[in-house]
Amino acid sequence: MSNQQTKTDVILIGAGIMSATLGSMLKELVPDWTITVFERRAGAGEESSNEWNNAGTGHSSLCELNYTVEGPDGSIDISKAVKVNEEYQFSKQFWSYLVNSKRIQNPRDFIVAVPHMSFVQGETDVAFLKKRYEALSENPLFQGMEFSDDPEQLMKWIPLMMKERRIEQPIAATRIESGTDVNFGALTRMLFDHLESNQTDIRFKHQVEDITRARDGSWDLKVQNLDKGTTSHHSAKFVFIGGGGGSLHLLQKSGIPEGKGIGGFPVSGLFMVCQKPDIVAKHHAKVYGKAAVGAPPMSVPHLDTRVIDQKESLFFGPFAGFSPKFLKFGSMFDLITSVKPGNLTTMLAAGAKNLQLTKYLIGQVMLSKEQRIEALREFVPDAKSEDWDLVVAGQRVQIIKDTAAGKGTLQFGTEVISSADGSIAALLGASPGASTAVSVMLEVIIKCFPQQIKAWESKIKEMIPSYGATLLDNPKLIQDIHTLTDRSLGLTNEAGEYETQKHAFTS
Numbered sequence: 001m002s003n004q005q006t007k008t009d010v011i012l013i014g015a016g017i018m019s020a021t022l023g024s025m026l027k028e029l030v031p032d033w034t035i036t037v038f039e040r041r042a043g044a045g046e047e048s049s050n051e052w053n054n055a056g057t058g059h060s061s062l063c064e065l066n067y068t069v070e071g072p073d074g075s076i077d078i079s080k081a082v083k084v085n086e087e088y089q090f091s092k093q094f095w096s097y098l099v100n101s102k103r104i105q106n107p108r109d110f111i112v113a114v115p116h117m118s119f120v121q122g123e124t125d126v127a128f129l130k131k132r133y134e135a136l137s138e139n140p141l142f143q144g145m146e147f148s149d150d151p152e153q154l155m156k157w158i159p160l161m162m163k164e165r166r167i168e169q170p171i172a173a174t175r176i177e178s179g180t181d182v183n184f185g186a187l188t189r190m191l192f193d194h195l196e197s198n199q200t201d202i203r204f205k206h207q208v209e210d211i212t213r214a215r216d217g218s219w220d221l222k223v224q225n226l227d228k229g230t231t232s233h234h235s236a237k238f239v240f241i242g243g244g245g246g247s248l249h250l251l252q253k254s255g256i257p258e259g260k261g262i263g264g265f266p267v268s269g270l271f272m273v274c275q276k277p278d279i280v281a282k283h284h285a286k287v288y289g290k291a292a293v294g295a296p297p298m299s300v301p302h303l304d305t306r307v308i309d310q311k312e313s314l315f316f317g318p319f320a321g322f323s324p325k326f327l328k329f330g331s332m333f334d335l336i337t338s339v340k341p342g343n344l345t346t347m348l349a350a351g352a353k354n355l356q357l358t359k360y361l362i363g364q365v366m367l368s369k370e371q372r373i374e375a376l377r378e379f380v381p382d383a384k385s386e387d388w389d390l391v392v393a394g395q396r397v398q399i400i401k402d403t404a405a406g407k408g409t410l411q412f413g414t415e416v417i418s419s420a421d422g423s424i425a426a427l428l429g430a431s432p433g434a435s436t437a438v439s440v441m442l443e444v445i446i447k448c449f450p451q452q453i454k455a456w457e458s459k460i461k462e463m464i465p466s467y468g469a470t471l472l473d474n475p476k477l478i479q480d481i482h483t484l485t486d487r488s489l490g491l492t493n494e495a496g497e498y499e500t501q502k503h504a505f506t507s
Helices: 017-029 079-100 123-137 151-157 184-197 244-254 344-353 355-365 369-376 433-448 453-463 475-488
Strands: 005-013 035-039 111-113 116-121 146-148 171-176 180-182 201-204 206-213 219-225 231-241 263-274 286-288 302-308 311-321 389-403 406-410 414-418 424-429
Touching: 005 017, 005 219, 017 035, 017 079, 017 184, 017 231, 017 433, 017 453, 035 184, 035 206, 079 184, 079 433, 079 453, 079 475, 116 123, 123 146, 123 171, 146 151, 151 171, 180 302, 184 201, 206 244, 231 244, 244 263, 244 389, 244 424, 263 344, 263 369, 311 355, 311 369, 311 389, 344 355, 344 389, 344 406, 389 424, 414 433, 424 433, 433 453
Parallel strands: 005 035, 005 231, 035 201, 116 286, 231 424
Antiparallel strands: 111 180, 116 171, 146 171, 206 219, 219 231, 263 311, 263 389, 286 302, 302 311, 389 406, 414 424
């Protein structure tokens, strides 16, 4: 054990997409700042960011029905859909900047064009989908969306889903070609490779054990080398806690008032995965349905084309599960040790208010493989059990806190918690998560470095051209951004057509 303390400007805890994004942005804004990264795993992007631990959807509200809510009067509120879409445009712009400036190579190794679709059954849901389509179609962010309730058209769009389907009720779908499949694991590794080549100190198999405030306002970290069993001490002016489900414990250890009273509830995920080429070739889209009554938003069923290591497969799910772990490679004591005197009543209130969710999770855990295959057959009527394997995905920790809606409210979004002086920030929550990493990390920068923002503004606009502008007020800017980012990322050809892989569909 050494009492010697290493000083650095910025410490990033966790080597996932959030830390990779924040580190990359800060390196562009202030190249001379020193950055140190601590990650408990052996490599970057091994937890929530890993390509097998998430659905890889570029969340931009093109297909996610839970981002558009139907009001009592029948109107469709698209405000959240617009917000998420605009945030994803930030990500695409920053990724384009990194590609164009040669910071990262080969964008097709992490992003490809895959149509996004919504699919519903039954008269009520078809009417909802049509109203949703009409509301979104008037918005320039959703240009190119199509609607159809014609089974013959749907057979052309989703032959695997339509084959042997008994149509006993109305069905409909929307489709838009500008959707994307993103390998966030590959992107995370690319970003850390670039950071490491630019004198960023990245330490894998290092676990942060404690965080304390120093007298000068900086932060002291006690870090264990998991390979050697030794302990070292590090200090920084600014600390970002981006450890996924592990962030809550570290936020609690920091002792900042803003972190008090916050709890977390872990939800695990599982996918059914098919890698048989003859089946995979019959489906090329991310198709989202509607969540079951009582299901949490992250459990919206969807059948996705995934491209991992340039090989296509199909994912169906997610099926929710429960584990007291806050990380896939975490501890069985994560949940119980997160309960503190400051959040005990909040956690108890959440338990009392979410009995339906608890019942739903218990039901999900008890499902057999054949029962999961039956759920899959709602999407793929002729699905066979032997063609699909069960894959355990990542853990997501949903925020629990007291809000205007009441004590112990379960939150399903992504939230930044930062100290009043901006010297430390933590990211909590889940979906839409990785897709909006650039927008969320820009929020961290604005909240934590307010005195530098004016000086950094021109560089931020170079990285994110729409920064400071409202896209809805400028349809031409939307079109310009789509053209710039889609071509830079290899999503379209010179004619502006989306470069989706061609398949010989068979019915």
